[in-house]
Amino acid sequence: MSGRKAQAARNDELILKAARAVFTADPGAPIAAVAERAGVGISALYRRYSSKEDLLRKLCFDGLQLYIAVSEKALEDQGDPWEAFAGYMRGIVDADSSSLTIKLAGTFQPTPELGAAAVRASELATRVHARAVEAGVLRPDVTTADIALLFEQMASVKLGDDERTGQLRHRYLALLLDALRRPASHAALPGPAPEDAELSARWVP
Structure with missing residues (x-):
């Protein structure tokens, strides 16, 4: 993969790992909590997932x-x-x-x-x-x-x-x-x- 695609793949992995941790602890947590835990910007998260x-x-x-x-x-x-x-x-x-x-x-x-x-x-x-x-x-x-x-x-x-x-x-x-x-x-x-x-x-x- 190109550098940009590789970074996107890494971000996706971080987002999913963070989302699992956040939502299995608190299903009502906002999607911003996932971005914060993953260490990515909220815009990067929304580019991949349009909603919670x-x-x-x-x-x-x-x-x-x-x-x-x-x-x-x-x-x-x-x-x-x-x-x-x-x-x-x-x-x-x-x-x-x-x-x-x-x-x-x-x-x-x-x-x-x-x-x-x-x-x-x-x-x-x-x-x-x-x-x-x-x-x-x-x-x-x-x-x-x-x-x-x-x-x-x-x-x-x-x-x-x-x-x-x-x-x-x-x-x-x-x-x-x-x-x-x-x-x-x-x-x-x-x-x-x-x-x-x-x-x-x-x-x-």
């Missing part, structure tokens, strides 16, 4: 793309079924796309492109889940919606810096994986599983 909603859509689209990539990688893994599923869980926790769901659901109007990516992510998650159940490694009374909310629980763990937060999330994920793996001794789960419609309704402004 535009920036929020980009953040969520990128999060979905990460989710899709991790899911596809898990489905391509033809090794041990449990390790493929556990790797999927670890990958989604590291991608941290659930932090965006927790904070940003219902705060903007999704585009058709974003909707299509969400459908793709959901389809892949269903396939990953079904494969683990069919292989007999995942307890069958756990649904894909259960898994989605478990990801959100992991995303809510925040303590110290990013490294410490990552350590703790993987600590609790290890406990969750032990609970999800299918031994004969598990008691039935109480209450009905969440419905997909309950999860998707949160994205309606």
